[in-house]
Amino acid sequence: MSIRHSLLALLQDRPRYGYQLRTEFEDRTGSSWPLNIGQVYTTLDRLERDGLVRKEGGDGGGHVIYSITESGRTEVGGWFASPVARTKPARNELAIKLALGLTLPGVDVGAIIQAQRSVSIKALQDHTKSRRDISAQQRPADTARLLVLDSLIFQTEAEVRWLDLCEARLMQLANPPR
Template sequence: MSVKHSLLALLYEKPRHGYELKTGFEELVQGMWPLNAGQVYTTLDRLERDEFVTSPGHDKKDRKLYTITNAGQEELWSWLEKPVGRSLLKDEFYFKFLCASHVSYENKQTMIRNQKETMLKDVLHLTHLKKQMVIMDNKTMKMLIEGALLHLEADLKWLDMIADV
C-alpha cells in the first residue's frame, strides 16, 4: 500500500490539510488501515520536497493546505498504470510449512488446521464487511473484498491439498 500515492489521489480531488488527508485516507479504506498522523506529515514533507505537492497557504483555521502539482499528477498516473508485482512464494505460512517439512515437524496437521480456522474467521469477517458495503452502496470496496474472498478460497483449497500429503 502506498500512502504517498493515496495522498496524491486525495489531493487530486481538492486541496486539503494534513488532518483532512488522514481522515480522507481512513474513509477511503473504510477504516481497515488506520494511518498515523505522523506518517501523513512525514509523507507530505517528502512530497513537497519532491515537488509533487505545494502549499498555497493556510486555511481560515491556520492549517497548512496542500495541492497536487503537475509533477504529482504525473507521478500518480505513472503509479496507477504500473502493474503490481506479487511475492507469491514469500507468504509466511508457505515458509512455515516449508520449514516444518524440512525439520520433519510432526504436527503439520495441527498447523494446517489452525491456519484454516484463522482463514475461516477472515472469510466471516469479510463476508460481514461485504454486506455493509452493499448497504452503503460502496461498489469499489465491495469488489476489493470479493477479490480478497477469492484469494482466501484458493488458500483454503491449497490447505486441503497439502493436508492430504
C-alpha cells in the same frame, strides 16, 4: 501498497491535511489497510521534497494543507496507467512459517494449518457479512469498499484452498504409496 501514490491520488480531488488524507484513505478502502498518521506525514514530507505536493498554508486550526503539483498529477497518472508489477512476489508469512516448520524437528505443521484455517474461515465469514451488509443498502460511494471486500474475499478463499492442499501434501508424506 504505495502510500505515496495513494496520497497523491487523494490530493487530486482537493487539498487536504494529513489526518484528512488518512481518514479518506481508510474510508475509501473500507479500513482494510490502516495508515499510521506518522507514515502519512513522513510521506507528505518526501512528496514535498520531490516536488509532487506543496504546502498551501494552514487551515486556521493548526493543520498544514497540502495540494498536488503538476508533477504530482503526472506521477499519479502514470501510477494509474501502469499495471502492478508481479516480478517479485510479496513475502507471505504463512508460507514462510509452513516451509520452515516442515524443515525443523518438533514443529506440528498440521496444527499450524488447522489454526490458520480457523482464522481464515472466520475472516472469510466476516468479509462476506460486511459485503452483504454494504450491498443491502449500497450507495454509489460504496462501490470502492465492495471492490476491496471482493479482493479480500477472493484472497482468503484462495488461502483456505491452499491450506487444504498443504494438508493433503502432509497426508501424502505421512502415508507414502507402497
